[in-house]
Amino acid sequence: MSSLSPRYDVAVIGGGHNGLVSACYLAKAGLSVLVLERNAELGGATRSAKAFEGMDARLSVYSYLVSLFPQKILDDLGLNLNLLPRRTASYSPVLEDGKLRELLLRNDASDGNREAFIARTCSDSDYSGYLALQDIRIHLASVICPSLT
Numbered sequence: 001m002s003s004l005s006p007r008y009d010v011a012v013i014g015g016g017h018n019g020l021v022s023a024c025y026l027a028k029a030g031l032s033v034l035v036l037e038r039n040a041e042l043g044g045a046t047r048s049a050k051a052f053e054g055m056d057a058r059l060s061v062y063s064y065l066v067s068l069f070p071q072k073i074l075d076d077l078g079l080n081l082n083l084l085p086r087r088t089a090s091y092s093p094v095l096e097d098g099k100l101r102e103l104l105l106r107n108d109a110s111d112g113n114r115e116a117f118i119a120r121t122c123s124d125s126d127y128s129g130y131l132a133l134q135d136i137r138i139h140l141a142s143v144i145c146p147s148l149t
Helices: 018-026 071-077 110-121 126-148
Strands: 010-013 032-036 048-050 058-060 088-096 101-108
Touching: 010 018, 018 032, 018 058, 101 110, 110 126
Parallel strands: 010 032
Antiparallel strands: 048 058, 088 101
16 A cells, blocks of 8 residues: 555545445546545445344345446456355344344245245235336336446
C-alpha cells in the first residue's frame, strides 16, 4: 500500500461495492484516487452480519445485492474472481404468538419454495404472485442492466 498523498484527483466517499468499483475504474484511467470509508471494514453491502436478534444466521447486510456483480466489470478490471451462487434467496423469520414462523426461499429449489409459501400462507396465490414478481424483475433487469454497465 502506498503512503497518503497530499493531493488526489478524486476522493470516493464509501468503500462499498460501488465505491470500490468506481475507484478501480478511475485508477485504471490513470487518476490518483482516495477511498474514504467510515466503517472499520471495506465492503458495504458485501459484508455479512447477524441480521436477526437471537438467530444464528449471518446474512448479507443488503442481501438483494448478492450476485449482482456483472461479468463486464470483472472483465473490464481484469479481476480473476470466481463468484459462487448463493443457495438462500430470502429468509424472513417472524414470531407469532410465541412461535417462530418463517419463509425460507432457495435459489435452487423452486418446488421447495412453493411448499414454503404454502406452509407460511396456507395458499398457493402468494407463491403465484411471487413468480409473477420474479418475471417482472427479470424483464426489468434485462432492460436496465445494459445501461448500468
